[in-house]
Amino acid sequence: MASKGQAYTIKEKLKIVRRVREGESQAGVSCSTGIPAGTIRGWLKEEKKLQDLAFETHEIGVLQKRNKGATDSTLDAALFAWFTQSRNGGIPLSGEIVKIQGQKLSLDIHGPDDTFRASTGWLWRLQKRHGIKSFTVTRERRSPAPDAANAFPAILRELIESEGYNKEQIYNCNETGLYYKLLPDKNLGTKEDKQTGFKSAKQRVTVLLTCYKPGTHKLKPLVIGSAQNPSCFHHVNRETLPANYSASANARMTAKIF
Structure with missing residues (x-):
């Protein structure tokens, strides 16, 4: 029997609607479940909306007691x-x-x-x-299959020979985020030391590192910051720096920069 003011999940509401659509009377369903007949009539009128919510949301969302639709x-x-x-x-x-x-x-x-x-x-x-949850990423799950990795050098070699690529066209690059003000999250100290926390510094740049086959020319690393003309570059010849510099919003890699 339903209690006064009880909340129902989308799944439960659709189950009641389905019973009526399959031939049971509203009064009979109301009597057997304790749900007021007026409430059931309201669910019948909103059947399409309930079905859309059930389709659009994850299963966990369907099982929630209240599922307010998105404003947009x-x-x-x-x-x-x-x-x-x-x-x-x-x-x-x-x-x-x-x-x-x-x-x-x-x-x-x-x-x-x-x-x-x-x-x-x-x-x-x-x-x-x-029904979106936060969880820790397990990197090994999507690691390359050993057979595919072992077969790739031969495929790459055939591609290089068939297309006629030279050494200067063969390279590998990868990007990484550098949080240059981030402090260690663990400290060394004695029992008497007072361990206090601090907020992590989020200032970062993106660094693109590229390597060529031995014997060819070398490329400077590419550093991407958020400022077009950082104050530290004033009166500095950028050509003499050990890295190239570019800028984008949030110091992230963009298709244009890449």
């Missing part, structure tokens, strides 16, 4: 489609990445007059709506 359903659908595609491709996604993508998609959808802001509260509601 177009943005919500586009962002969740991007999220699903990215996760299926094995791309790790942090909350900040999702917020940046949400901001970008909203701007694409609504144009330059867009006033949307991807806040922490918005991210929390998105996660709750779609």
Whole structure:
């Protein structure tokens, strides 16, 4: 028997609706479950909305007691489609990445007059709506298969010979984030030392490192910062620096820079 004020999941509501659609009377379902007949009538009127919510949300979201729809359903659908595609491709996604993508998609959808802001509260509601949880990434799961890795050198060698590439066209590059003000998260000390915490410094640059085959010319590392003309470069000839410098928003790699 249902108690007064009891909340029901989307799955439970659809189950009651299905019983009525399959031939049971509303009065009979109400009597057997204790759910007021007026409540059941309301669910019947909202059947399409409930089905859409069940389809759009993750299974965990379907099992939640209350599932308020997104304020901007177009943005919500586009962002969740991007999220699903990215996760299926094995791309790790942090909350900040999702917020940046949400901001970008909203701007694409609504144009330059867009006033949307991807806040922490918005991210929390998105996660709750779609049953998105935070978890630790296990890198080994998607590591290359040994057989494929062992076979690749022969494939690469054949490609180099068939296309006629020379040594200067063969290179390997990778990028990494350098948090140049980040302090260690563990300290050495005696029992008498007072261990106090501190906020992690988030200032970072992106570094692109490239290597060629031995015997060919070398490339300088590429450093990407957030400022076009950092004050530390004033009166400095950049050509004499041991690295090339470029800039982008948030000091991230972009397609244009790459």
